[in-house]
Every structure is written in structure tokens, then in C-alpha cells.
Amino acid sequence: MGEIRKGRQTPTQSVVRPYSSTYGAEAVEIYNSTGRTTQEWQELLLSDILAVNEDGLWVHTKFGYSVPRRNGKNEIVVIREMYGLKRGERILHTAHRTTTTHSAWERLSNLLKKANIEVVSSYKAFGKEHLEVEGGGIIEFRTRTSKGGLGEGFDLLIIDEAQEYQDDQESALKYVVTDSKNPQTIFCGTPPTPVSSGTVFTKFRKSTLEGRNVNSGWAEWSVEEQTNPRDIEAWYETNPSLGTVFTERSVTDEIGTDDVDFNIQRLGLWIRYNQKSAISETEWNELKLENKPELAGELFVGVKYSKHGNVVMSVASKTQDEKIFIECIDCREVRAGDTWMLAYLKGWKARKVVIDGASGQQLLKEEMREYGIKNSYLPTVKEIIAANAKFEQGLYQKNIVHSGQPSLVQAVSNCEKRAIGTNGGFGYKEMKEEIEIALLDSVILAYWACSESKTKKRKQRISC
Secondary structure (H helix, E strand, C coil): CCCCCCCCCCCCEEECCCCCEECHHHHHHHHHCCCCCCCHHHHHHHHHHCEECCCCCECCCEEEEECCCCCCHHHHHHHHHHHHHHCCCEEEEEECCHHHHHHHHHHHHHHHHHCCCCEEEEECCCCCCEEEECCCCEEEEEECCCCCCCCCCCCEEEECCHHHCCHHHHHHHCCCCCCCCCCEEEEEECCCCCCCCCCHHHHHHHHHHCCCCCCEEEEECCCCCCCCCCCHHHHHHHCCCECCCECHHHHHHHCCCCHHHHHHHCCCCCCCCCCCCCCCHHHHHCCECCCCCCECCCCEEEEEECCCCEEEEEEEEEECCCCEEEEEEEEEEHHHCCHHHHHHHHHHCCCEEEEECCCCHHHHHHHHHHCCCCCEECCCHHHHHHHHHHHHHHHHCCCEEECCCHHHHHHHCCEEEEEECCCCEEEEEECCCCCCCHHHHHHHHHHHHHHHCCCCCCCCCCCC
């Protein structure tokens, strides 16, 4: 019998702050003493959640994660709670439904008994569940309301069923950990459906992936766009417990007539509901030139090979008033070859040609060398992150100008941010399938190369 195939153990998208120490292994040890065994993905996630800095404080004061249903995401919460109780934390566990909080109380009570952690006080009334362990650790279970938690103080706040977490509830609950010397809030849920009432989870995810939350972490298992429900590879990519907790056969039985619901519940798809572009058309049009720019600098080129089988080439150059003019040259199918780009590059003698996209960057670099074209450059992931940050800065500072190309306007005004790496870096992706985001990516590469360059000074002539 061959080795059982398992789902992807690392998140498809995550943001994790740097750390060198964690209590994750200690928490796992407590849980495994119950006779259960944690999975690899759970151990990795707990390591991130329980990471501490040099002062012994949580690296992530807020941490959110999203995993498709039946993968064991609630085990993460119960492991964190068991560890917290052992270290004497005051914990508030909240959920959308009373049945959920009661089930969480029952599960934790059972595991504490199996771990030989003495419970000195227990109260199981629906909606008012309570546990206290030897050493002073206390946990309260509450159904969320707009007033719940006010006037109480805790060290750890659990937001279960986070997709239903509403703004007014957050206003009441976010202050319950303020007085703690080492507070932490954990959001646990699935992507919202069309009938989900909450907005906080979605906003937290977006701001964390975009790097706007200083002390926050995020992890998710998801597809980027709606996917065929019968795509088995997508099942394994988005379900870390596939092969251990449930099987391909059970997933097959879940497939019905509602492809969108399957994508949300089983593949972790985050549907975009009335989402605004990361760059608005109005914001972009404010940078449009009415007349041809007066260029004063050298030419810089950005080339992007896209996942859709296209390649885009753009240029950037400094203007007389110290801004940077950007423009797309063309977008063509990769299978058409690179001759058209080489023809442009041969005549331009650009100072730098930045090429990105694994599908063709190495080949173009070699072809440029054969044509006698120098200054090709393949950026690192770190540099791609820096390029996107630089471009965003240029937008805010209005250091960018353009001619208003319709295709570029369409790409720019229909984009959203995507995480690159786990340290808050970002790039852009299209909001609509028909949009070619490579148009934006290529001008960003050109802009970055141009902005990083130092203008060559001309020798001043002095006459007597």
C-alpha cells in the first residue's frame, strides 16, 4: 500500500511577523497528552500564534485564520485555550450561536479531564458556560451581542465563527483585553457566504494581507478564483486535513448544484462583494497628462509574463519636472515569441530592462544577450515587494504621470492587493477574470527601475 496523500500543510496565503521563540511545542504537548495527535499544519499554525518576542510578549496581538469546513480548525482554538489555562490566563470564548459556545465548552471540558488538568469550578448553563482550573486559569463562554463583554477584563479573546462577527460586536468586545499585560485576540472562521452578517473578519483579512496591521498575523487555505468543484488538486491545495480527517470520497459526496457554495465552504474562496479597487479610476485619472510629456531622463523597461499566457512591455522615464512618466507599449501572447520586444529594445538602448515571470524571463534574458542587448535584470521576490510599495508611494505622492491609455486605466481601476510572502509584502491581482493585471505589473517594474536610478549628472561648462 502506498503512502496516503495529505492536503497542503502550509497556508496558501499568510502573514507572519518574524520571531525566534514560540510556545507552540509546549501547547502541542499538552494537547497530545489527551491521547489525540496534532497534525503538521496545526503545529505550524500554533507555532506562529504562540510566537513571542524578546520581552516575552505575543508577536501577534491579533491572529486570524480561515480553513474550509471539517478540517479541524477548532482544535487550534482548544489547544490555545488549554495552554492559556495552564499559564493562568483569563479567556473569553465567543461565538455567533449559543449551540457553538456550548459545544466548545463540552469539548474543552473533556480534553482538560483527559490531560489531567484539574477543574476547580465548572458551570454549564447554556450561554453562561464557565471553567476554572487549578492555578487560576479561567475561561468564559458567551454568545456575541453588541453589549457582551463590557466591563470585564481578559487576556485572550476568541472570536469563533468569525465570519459572523459584526462591527457593533467588535466595538463592545475589542476593549476587554486592553488591560491585559499580554493580550491576544484570535479570529477563527471560514470565508463569508452571501448570507453571512459579519464584516469584521473580511476587513481584518484584507488589511493584514495588505500589511496595514502592525501586530497582526493571518493564515488561510483558499483558491484565488472560482474553481471547478471536481478539481481534485484544488481539494488538496485548500484542505490540510484531506487524507487524514476526511477522504476524496466524502468530498465527492459534497458536490451539488451550487458551485459557488462549494467553492466557499470546501475550497475557501473569498467572494468579492461590492469590493472597491485598490486604486480608483478617479485617483488614476488625476495623474493623467493633457499634453505629451517633456522627458529628461533615460528609458527604463518593465516586462511581465502573466499567468494567462501573455507578456506585457512597458516603459518609464523621468520628466523635466522630476516626475516619472509610464506607458504600456504592448500586450501579446507569449506563444507569438519575443521578436517584437527585441526589436524595440534593440533600438531603444534602455538603461535597464526588468523582467519578471517564470514562464519567460530567463528565455528573454538569453535572447537579449544573443541580440547584443545589455542591462537585463531579473528581480528577486524581495525586490518585487519593494517595487509595489514604491509604486503605491508614488501614487500617494503624485510622482507618477501617464497618458490615460484605456487598457491601463481598466487594469489599474480593477485591481486588489494580494499578499507576497509572509511579512506584509503585497502585489496586485485582477478583480475580474477578463482583466490582464500584467499591464499594471509591467509599469510597476518600469517605474521602480526608474525611481531607483540616479540621474547622470552632466559636466557643467564654465566660460571666462
